[in-house]
Amino acid sequence: MRLFIAEKPSMGMEIAKVLSNKNNKSLERSDGFISVGNDVVTWQFGHILELKSASELDPKYEKWSFDTLPIIPQNWQRKIKNDCVKQFNVIKKLIENTDEIIHAGDPDREGELLIRETLIHLNNTKPVKRILLNALDEKSILYALDNLKDDSVFDNLYISAEARTRADWLIGINLTRAYTLIGKDNGLTTSINIGRVMTPTFSLVVQRENEIRQFNAT
Numbered sequence: 005m006r007l008f009i010a011e012k013p014s015m016g017m018e019i020a021k022v023l024s025n026k027n028n029k030s031l032e033r034s035d036g037f038i039s040v041g042n043d044v045v046t047w048q049f050g051h052i053l054e055l056k057s058a059s060e061l062d063p064k065y066e067k068w069s070f071d072t073l074p075i076i077p078q079n080w081q082r083k084i085k086n087d088c089v090k091q092f093n094v095i096k097k098l099i100e101n102t103d104e105i106i107h108a109g110d111p112d113r114e115g116e117l118l119i120r121e122t123l124i125h126l127n128n129t130k131p132v133k134r135i136l137l138n139a140l141d142e143k144s145i146l147y148a149l150d151n152l153k154d155d156s157v158f159d160n161l162y163i164s165a166e167a168r169t170r171a172d173w174l175i176g177i178n179l180t181r182a183y184t185l186i187g188k189d190n191g192l193t194t195s196i197n198i199g200r201v202m203t204p205t206f207s208l209v210v211q212r213e214n215e216i217r218q219f220n221a222t
Contacts, residue, residue: 007102008045008135009095009119011109015140016047019108022145036094044102046095051118052088053125055173056081070185074178080170082125096126104131107155111136116158117165134158175200 008023010016020038024031029041037046058065058075060083065072084092099105105128109115123132132155135148179198187196 005102006043006104006106007098008043008106008108009122010045010047011115011118012049013047015108015137016045018140019135019137019145020045022142022149025142026146026149036091037098044098046098047091048095048118048122049088049091051121052085052092053082053121054085055169056083058177068181068185070182073182074174075181076174082121092122095122099123099126099128099130102130104133106152107132107134108137111138113161113165113168116161117169120155120162121166132156172200179203 008016008019010019016038020031020040023029023040023043023045027041027043032039037044039045061077061079061081065075105123107116107119107123109117109119133152134155134157135152137148138144176197176199180195183196183198184192187194
């Protein structure tokens with residue numbers, strides 16, 4: 005059996021339709037996957053895993069304190085998102101019964117990460133191929149099916165995406181706690197959320213708003 009894991013249900017459906025036409029096999033729909041002859045197509049809902057929070061990694065981080073900063077995990081761990089447990093278990097069972105996996109995430113670093121992190125979480129040892137879909141029309145999918153690549157070719161893409169994910173976590177967790185603690189010492193009662201992308205973007209918006217307010221046409 006060959007298992008396709010698509011990034012999202014709509015992509016999985018289009019792959020299944022093309023497999024059906026290509027191999028003259030009917031679609032057999034089940035809860036969380038579609039069978040097409042010896043091929044099975046399942047899907048995720050984008051990321052179905054997320055990095056554990058600091059307090060989930062170690063209870064000592066439940067209390068926000070400068071004494072525990074910076075928080076730098078030695079063992080990064082993920083957990084299944086609450087609304088994705090059912091589909092995760094579908095994928096897990098299918099992987100147990102397959103011979104080969106086709107990674108059908110979007111052809112970018114985030115697409116590479118979100119399927120691969122699932123396979124890593126499941127300690128997958130089955131061979132993995134990569135299908136690169138830049139469009140979901142029949143011609144594009146047929147071409148991609150005939151040009152599968154070994155997923156190891158995209159190791160660097162995965163590593164860069166994982167590095168970005170960890171950077172987001174490190175900056176968000178540590179700076180949010182630090183600025184919130186400083187704010188608390190100065191009378192604030194709410195948290196100050198800091199993000200690697202959010203904060204500089206918000207700064208640009210504020211700078212632009214100040215320029216507009218200070219503009220003098222004379």
